[in-house]
Amino acid sequence: MSEILNKLSGQGVSIWLDDISRERLRTGDLEQLIREKNVVGVTSNPTIFASALSKGDAYDTQMHDLAVRGVDVGEAVRSITTYDIRWAADVLRPVYDATGGHDGRVSLEVDPRLARDSDKTIAEARALWWLVDRPNLFIKIPATLEGLPAITQAISEGISVNVTLIFSLERYRQVMDAWLAGLEAARAKGLDLATIESVASFFVSRVDTEIDKRLDGLGRPELKGKAGVANARLAYAAFEDVMNSERWQELRAAGARPQRPLWASTGVKNPDYADTMYVDELVAPGTVNTMPEKTLDAVADHGQISGDTIRPFYEQAWNIMAELKEAGVDYDDVVRVLEDEGVDKFEASWNELLESVTKNLVP
Template sequence: MSQNLKRLVKAGVSIWLDDISRERLRSGNLAVLMRERQVTGVTSNPTIFAAALSKGDAYRDQIRDLAVRGIGPEEAARAITTYDIRWAADVLRPVYDATQGIDGRVSIEVDPRLARNPEATIAEARMLWWTIDRPNLLIKIPATQEGLSAITQAISEGISVNVTLIFSLERYRQVIDAWMTGLERAAAAGYNLAAIDSVASFFVSRVDTEIDRRLEQIGTPEALELRGKAAVANARLAYHAFEEAMNSPRWQALRAAGARPQRPLWASTGVKNPAYPDTLYVEQLVTAGVVNTMPEKTLEAVASHGKISGDTIRPFYQHAWDVMASLKEAGIDYDDVVRVLEEEGVAKFEASWTELLETIEAELRKAA
């Protein structure tokens, strides 16, 4: 077992795997990662499912049965993905029980084409919650402006939520408000708040990708010196916002009623620029009470040569503010950056979902 990963967990970071596939479940690989790599949760998204469907024959029998029944690609997609999520939830259930529901979680996303439609989003969230029917499930709802009301509604109905595609600090504060409002409504409706879980998925590497591109266009020595610094600074300030929320009288009242914190989750932590250390977004975002969801490549990099040296968030708030101020001075429009990233994020997941449907449709035709 990797000592680096043990140190990461000891520092208070929950390690979740940013991947799922029928083959990983069928082979027992997820259970191995739980045992040998400290993995205590799983996240999924349309891109991950599209990749899983394109490899091997693990889905062949189910697709054949769906084809025989005359099921269309959209309903087939839900049958296939919910099957995997239910299986993963069962594999992780011992972790969920051992941690009293803190970890052992599995996430599935609502249809990304609904990201701007709150009524359709909450309808799909309910369907996924009922269909999978596992207490350690999290429903992923994108943190678009329109998605905020769906987040509140889902939480108010006792549905545990992974709020995804968060890029901006302002939107993150809105997410916290939406979550707390949902808990307040759930309490008023008589739900057990301790049974409602939530994480807030703050995307990391994509921030550097977009801001680095703009810094290189500016091209001054001062601008180029800031490459690779924005994403970590942004995430650190998100944790600062989380701490502020946890110190508020509003949260203290919810905690007294049995609620659990909405943990920050670092998503998109695979390094996209090969010039940066492949463990960058793990080593620089360590503190107690957070989740880091990693692709397997990043997980193995940390296991092999990660350097975990205590809290790398809370002592560096001022440095993070300084980085953000320097970016503004260099000509980076932060509000435009996060707007572009949110729009691109929704579009990419929509494209992956379309690719998934097209793959399933082709396989159904072949099986028929």
């Protein structure tokens, strides 16, 4: 095992892999990453599945059988993706059992074309929860305004949720409110709150990509590469505020578990930046960092883990956000653009996935 990854885990950061494929599962690669790289969870998204289906022959047999059965492309995609998620959940089940359900989790996203429809999102979440039928599943629901009621409803029904595509601090607070409301409704129904887990996926590198582009136009390059980490650090401060609230303390006393902040989009987009910056600079207890394998390998090799790199830097983070505002960066517009682009990108990947399956549904 990597000493650096051991140190990261020891700081209270759960290491999750931001990738899944049938090939990774059938070769035992995921099991190896669990043993050797401290991986204790897996996240997926439409882009990851579209990429997996475009490589190799791992899906050929199932694709053939689906074609022989004459299923439509929507059912085919659901069958293919849930098969992989169920398999990954079984591989991670020992981690889930060993950590009392804290880790060993696998995330599956609802159809991103439903991101602006609350009722259809919750219906899809219920269907996927039933279809995978594993206690260590997370259903990924996007943090759009329409996604908020779906988050509350899913949690209230005992469905564990990974809230995805969070960019703004205001939306993150709304997400935590939706999660708390769901727990309160679950408690009123008599559900065991200890069985309902949630994480909130706060995106990091995409914030820098968008703001850096604007800083170039504003002639303020000295501020580049600072916004993503500062934004995430302030998200953790908001998380701590909720953890100290009376509302949460009442739910905690009833058996509820925290909704952990999850740092997503941690692969560095700008080659001028350290390739481990979104891991090294976002270390704090009770968090998750989901990494593409390239980032995981980089951290294992030369990550700089030096204790808590979030809570001592709240003031610095606020100062950076103030400097960005003074420079002319419109934060509200940035996060709006990023949310819209995030939904559009996942929808485009979903359509690519549908097209790929359609082409390969050959008896």
